[in-house]
Amino acid sequence: MPSSETSSSHLEGIKKRGFYLDDIYQHVKSDAVKDLKIVEDGKHLQVTWEDGHVSRFYSMWLRHNCHCGACLPHTSTVLVDFTKLDENIKITSAKMEGDEVIVVGWTGENAEEKTHEGPILTKFLRYHDYSDAADKQRRQQRxxxxxxxxxxxxxxxxxxxxxxxxxxxxxxxxxxxxxxxxxxxxxxxxxxxxxxxxxxxxxxxxxxxxxxxxxxxxxxxxxxxxxxxxxxxxxxxxxxxxxxxxxxxxxxxxxxxxxxxxxxxxxxxxxxxxxxxxxxxxxxxxxxxxxxxxxxxxxxxxxxxxxxxxxxxxxxxxxxxxxxxxxxxxxxxxxxxxxxxxxxxxxxxxxxxxxxxxxxxxxxxxxxxxxxxxxxxxxxxxxxxxxxxxxxxxxxxxxxxxxxxxxxxxxxxxxxxxxxxxxxxxxxxx
Ligand SMILES: [Fe+2]
Ligand SMILES: [Zn+2]
Missing domain, CATH: 3.60.130.10 (Clavaminate synthase-like)
Structure with missing residues (x-):
């Protein structure tokens, strides 16, 4: 199911639906992306940030957090139906759209949803980065x-x-x-x-x-x-x-x-x-x-x-x-x-x-x-x-x-x- 917003309006759509969380994202430093790479045959998206830090996001994790209007409507509810997804879902594409949005495409062979494409905010990814280094930093603050x-x-x-x-x-x-x-x-x-x-x-x-x-x-x-x-x-x-x-x-x-x-x-x-x-x-x-x-x-x-x-x-x-x-x-x-x-x-x-x-x-x-x-x-x-x-x-x-x-x-x-x-x-x- 493709996202309902046209690609040029992804950022606008995310803002309109209230998912551009300024109060939080204003503190996210270094969300500029230096390099995007799909690795391990589509299992992970590897993001290299301007400050040199590298994060890896698992295909299903990204799919779960798709910011498109169908997956994340303004009701603040994640509407990704996992029963329709292939557990071996693969990332097929990842492109920058402006400085703040990555548009990701997925495919799954053995399930109802064969393809999906949607935007994800770079600030969201940096904030929710689950790498060991980011996790350690959060735990130090906790x-x-x-x-x-x-x-x-x-x-x-x-x-x-x-x-x-x-x-x-x-x-x-x-x-x-x-x-x-x-x-x-x-x-x-x-x-x-x-x-x-x-x-x-x-x-x-x-x-x-x-x-x-x-x-x-x-x-x-x-x-x-x-x-x-x-x-x-x-x-x-x-x-x-x-x-x-x-x-x-x-x-x-x-x-x-x-x-x-x-x-x-x-x-x-x-x-x-x-x-x-x-x-x-x-x-x-x-x-x-x-x-x-x-x-x-x-x-x-x-x-x-x-x-x-x-x-x-x-x-x-x-x-x-x-x-x-x-x-x-x-x-x-x-x-x-x-x-x-x-x-x-x-x-x-x-x-x-x-x-x-x-x-x-x-x-x-x-x-x-x-x-x-x-x-x-x-x-x-x-x-x-x-x-x-x-x-x-x-x-x-x-x-x-x-x-x-x-x-x-x-x-x-x-x-x-x-x-x-x-x-x-x-x-x-x-
Ligand atoms: Fe008491
Ligand atoms: Zn979506």
Missing amino acids: AMPFYEDKIIPALEYNDVLNSDETLYKWLNALSEQGICLIKNVPLNKEDMLKAAERIAQVQHTIYGSTFEVETSPDPVPENAAHTRIGLDLHMDQIHYESPPGLQLLHCVKFDECIKGGENFFVDMHEVATKFKEEEPEAFYALTRIPSTANTVDYKRARPAHVRIQRPLITVNHKDEIVSVLWQPMLIAPLQVPEKDVEIFYKAYKKFYSLVKTYQSMYVHRLRPGDMISFNNRRVSHGRRAYTANGHRLLQGCYINASEFQSKVQMFHNKYGGGRWPVRNGSIDWQ
Whole structure:
């Protein structure tokens, strides 16, 4: 099926359909093509760029990404039907059309689609280049930096609300370091939400759209957070398929007379990286054997039976740590093959011990007006026990991990040279 646009209008057609992504492509350097070569009997297109870099694109990969109006209509949906394609599809032609478009032709013998021709943007190819060198560069940008000095960056609430520059500082702190303090937040829920919404709409959970943390008069409260006891390091809501990305915890009241109650934070990806180095066998056991996290409570105001089974640590196909989940208080009975039970518990105890004795942490006693924000998928938080005198009230909300990453990427495109965001601890393998 030939493309419906005439060859001279390919670039125009791509722009009209909204696939010339200026926000991204403005940062693509060296997309000028020096040489095009069809190699291995049409299996790959080899592109030599002006800067000397060489990329190779597999025939089916290119066919999948054809930019013609039939394959990529303005609905932003890839409409390439693979059932109609020959799996041994060959590239038969590749020609430059102006400086920015390569028109590629394909043939396939043993399938419904015998030939196809369509344009592909050079900027698209350079941006999506999957060569080892390009992949390495992206992964370097994605790697989490770990800081020896555990100093919490701080910003002013009014600046976060009114200046995009400060918002970018906030996003950067959360992305690079995983934690940031916002000062002088007015002592009400609406103003806390205004700050949250600078990043994204809040993520609802079984606790609603916001939550409060204060000592409950109930002798057996629904949640350990509503007591005065110390809380061990944990991430919130790991029993969700998508545990909250960011957590915002805003201090409304914290009387000076109260002793204790400080919050502390540990970078779990830093801990997991050390665990991998020191206890590789236990580390890989936790990546392989799934544990179950749940909240089962039929008596609460909003009854809940949420559960999920998956490993506490996930590595990607490059053996990079992409996700760490940590909330011992939500761990349900282990249900794995009998041979794995002992292996799991030995590994779990080792990791638990490393987390609990980890020295490098952020510590902060919140004052009224302070709002601590942190990446709940990267940084675990805890609380020291506090005395019964006085009043301590925190309120909080969550932001979804994907929406956080989306905002960081858009701001990097606008102000950060288009770099890729640091990995945010979600399951994203890239
Ligand atoms: Fe918590
Ligand atoms: Zn096409």
